[in-house]
Amino acid sequence: MSWGTYAQAVFALVFVLGLVALLILGLRKLGFGSPTPTIGHKNKRVRIQEVTAVDARRRLVLVRHDDREHLILLGANGETIVESRDAPPVSKPVPTSPEAGRFASLLRQSTGSTHKQEDDKPKDPVS
Numbered sequence: 001m002s003w004g005t006y007a008q009a010v011f012a013l014v015f016v017l018g019l020v021a022l023l024i025l026g027l028r029k030l031g032f033g034s035p036t037p038t039i040g041h042k043n044k045r046v047r048i049q050e051v052t053a054v055d056a057r058r059r060l061v062l063v064r065h066d067d068r069e070h071l072i073l074l075g076a077n078g079e080t081i082v083e084s085r086d087a088p089p090v091s092k093p094v095p096t097s098p099e100a101g102r103f104a105s106l107l108r109q110s111t112g113s114t115h116k117q118e119d120d121k122p123k124d125p126v127s
Contacts, residue, residue: 049062
């Protein structure tokens with residue numbers, strides 16, 4: 001066998017491993033193989049909020065159901081509930097686009113209001 005044949009085999013192996021890596025990344029992007037599912041969990045009552053690896057054999061999992069949160073330690077020997085509490089309310093993010101700010105200022109101008117909201121006041125760096 002010549003060096004060209006060995007080089008061709010190595011390049012073929014690298015190419016195939018690259019294709020496998022791309023396939024794995026694509027599947028993870030779709031939600032397969034990850035500890036927190038990303039597809040179709042909008043209206044479910046039980047959700048995994050967060051997963052953190054403690055070490056090679058144990059993980060901390062924050063599970064939310066209805067209005068309760070449970071912190072669970074999962075390990076090789078079983079699971080332990082570390083803490084349970086009422087969940088904080090889920091707040092929807094407020095859009096902060098430039099158009100929203102411009103709309104608010106136009107609305108204030110059209111109503112003749114000169115009163116600024118708390119968010120519009122400059123913040124005092126001392127306090």
